[in-house]
Amino acid sequence: MKTIKTTFFDAKPYDRETFNAVAGGSGVELKYFAGHLSADTVQVAAGAEAVCIFVNDAVTREVADVLYAQGVRLIALRCAGYNNVDLKAVYQRLHVVRVPAYSPYAVAEHAVALLLTLNRKTHKAYFRTRDGNFAINGLLGFDLHGKTAGVVGTGKIGRVMAGILRGFGMRVLAFDPFPDAAFAQASGCTYADLPALYRESDVITLHCPLTPENVRMINADSIAQMKKGVVIINTGRGKLIDSLALIGGLKSGQVGAAGLDVYEEETEYFFEDFSAAGIDDDVLARLMTFPNVLITSHQAFFTREAMTNIAQTTLDNIRGFFDRGELPHEICYRCGEATCQRKASGKCF
Ligand code: NAI
Numbered sequence: 001m002k003t004i005k006t007t008f009f010d011a012k013p014y015d016r017e018t019f020n021a022v023a024g025g026s027g028v029e030l031k032y033f034a035g036h037l038s039a040d041t042v043q044v045a046a047g048a049e050a051v052c053i054f055v056n057d058a059v060t061r062e063v064a065d066v067l068y069a070q071g072v073r074l075i076a077l078r079c080a081g082y083n084n085v086d087l088k089a090v091y092q093r094l095h096v097v098r099v100p101a102y103s104p105y106a107v108a109e110h111a112v113a114l115l116l117t118l119n120r121k122t123h124k125a126y127f128r129t130r131d132g133n134f135a136i137n138g139l140l141g142f143d144l145h146g147k148t149a150g151v152v153g154t155g156k157i158g159r160v161m162a163g164i165l166r167g168f169g170m171r172v173l174a175f176d177p178f179p180d181a182a183f184a185q186a187s188g189c190t191y192a193d194l195p196a197l198y199r200e201s202d203v204i205t206l207h208c209p210l211t212p213e214n215v216r217m218i219n220a221d222s223i224a225q226m227k228k229g230v231v232i233i234n235t236g237r238g239k240l241i242d243s244l245a246l247i248g249g250l251k252s253g254q255v256g257a258a259g260l261d262v263y264e265e266e267t268e269y270f271f272e273d274f275s276a277a278g279i280d281d282d283v284l285a286r287l288m289t290f291p292n293v294l295i296t297s298h299q300a301f302f303t304r305e306a307m308t309n310i311a312q313t314t315l316d317n318i319r320g321f322f323d324r325g326e327l328p329h330e331i332c333y334r335c336g337e338a339t340c341q342r343k344a345s346g347k348c349f
Contacts, residue, residue: 001027004322006076007045008052009037012271014307015078022311028318036267042066050074050318055081055298056267059096061089068093074321078314079301081237083210087336097317097329100338101156103306108160110300111205111235114259118231118294119144142202145169150201152176152194152217153208153236154183161205162189173197176208198225203233210237220245229256235300238264243283250290257292261300270297 004027008015011032019030031048035041037057043066045051051072053059059067059075064086067075075085077098085096117123120141128135149165151158154176162172172189179191194217197204204226208214218232219242232255234241243264249255263270265281279285287293301310313329320326332340 002322004028004050004318005048006030006050006052006318007048008032009035009041009057010054010271014302018307018311019314022308023315026315026319028315037063039063039066042070045072046070048072049322050076052076052078052314052318053084055079055084056270057084058267059085059090061086064089064094074318076314076317078310081209082331082338083237083239085331087331087333091333094333095321095327096331096333097321097327098331098338099310099313099317100329102301102309102313103303104156104160106303106306107157107207107235107300108164110261110296110302111157111161111207111233111259112164114233114235114261114294114296115144115203115205115231118257118259118292123294124291144203147171147202148173148200150175150192150197150204151189152197152204152206154180154189155207157235158205158207159183159187161207162187165203165205170203173201194222195225198222199227201230202227203231205233206236206240208236208240210239215239216242216245218242218246220248223249223254226254228254230254231257231259233259235261238262238266243287247283247286250293257294258287258290259294259296260287261296262298263287263295266298 006028008030011034016032023030033044037051037053039060039062042063045067049072051067053075073094075094075096077096080098080100082096082098090096121139125139145168148171151162151172151174154162154174162174165172166188173192173196174189175192175194175197184191217240223245241264246255246258250258263284265284269279269284288295317329331338
């Protein structure tokens with residue numbers, strides 16, 4: 001079996017543990033590098049045929065040029081989202097594969113954890129009772145049962161989320177540019193346009209990819225259309241929300257709470273320890289001062305099951321391309337669609 005040299009960026013101890021457990025005997029030789037992929041670090045991929053990257057590794061044109069010149073032919077994303085790759089820059093030079101699904105349950109369950117924590121304030125109760133404070137002042141929540149949830153994006157994760165919320169007895173409104181009537185009927189959800197979803201939802205949860213069309217879709221204008229006290233949950237991508245507008249909404253009370261697993265400028269901070277250094281990002285720092293904001297560090301995917309699936313699919317993606325030229329999980333570098341059926345024929349658009 002041919003050995004495939006792969007440079008692994010943004011490697012954390014848990015990545016090494018999972019990938020080492022799965023990679024044994026695969027012939028994929030992983031060289032772990034702790035830093036992010038960027039124009040400053042791309043040189044460490046010299047000699048590799050593939051790079052394995054994560055959500056905050058940036059493939060800009062400059063990075064793509066160097067990767068290609070150094071002999072890299074495959075970028076294997078170990079995540080579903082691919083907004084961090086300049087697809088025009090890799091066109092006809094580097095193939096880009098991803099892990100389209102590893103556990104929609106992991107992400108949806110984390111979104112629910114954010115919602116339940118914010119609503120019932122268990123994060124505060126935890127510290128109170130440990131401190132011998134058994135008062136419940138300020139911990140008042142509301143029944144989810146009978147309320148309306150707006151699910152933006154009814155792909156794999158949004159569907160699981162909708163099912164959980166229906167299980168709570170919520171009415172679920174959904175928005176997706178490609179509505180699936182069969183899913184709506186089977187799950188008891190109702191598709192609506194965004195203005196109606198904003199107007200009627202007590203909870204809004206984002207499960208769509210970041211695209212040029214929906215950058216900062218949650219902004220001052222859309223927040224103004226929402227119900228007063230709306231709870232916003234974002235496990236999608238940080239740039240779906242205009243953070244300054246969110247801060248405005250939180251200050252006025254228009255937004256009742258926000259659960260954020262992603263943040264628009266997360267690249268520098270998320271997955272790293274800044275507890276001693278402090279945080280220079282004033283917007284992030286301001287968000288963290290609100291008692292009704294819960295930020296987690298892009299950890300929604302982080303379950304044992306998801307990590308194992310990610311490692312297995314990534315290694316299969318790498319072997320499949322170099323052994324057989326197969327790219328079942330390729331992102332079409334012409335149209336940017338992960339689901340493009342025409343890319344193999346070269347007849348995309
Ligand atoms: P998916 O591809 O199965 O579904 C995405 C859905 O969003 C599709 O139905 C699509 O039609 C819809 N969509 C596209 N543009 C939209 C728009 N402008 N408005 C509303 N819906 C739109 O993707 P999946 O697996 O459900 O993941 C969704 C997103 O969740 C990913 O793109 C990624 O950004 C994020 N994610 C976050 C993770 C985390 O750890 N926080 C982990 C995995 C994914």
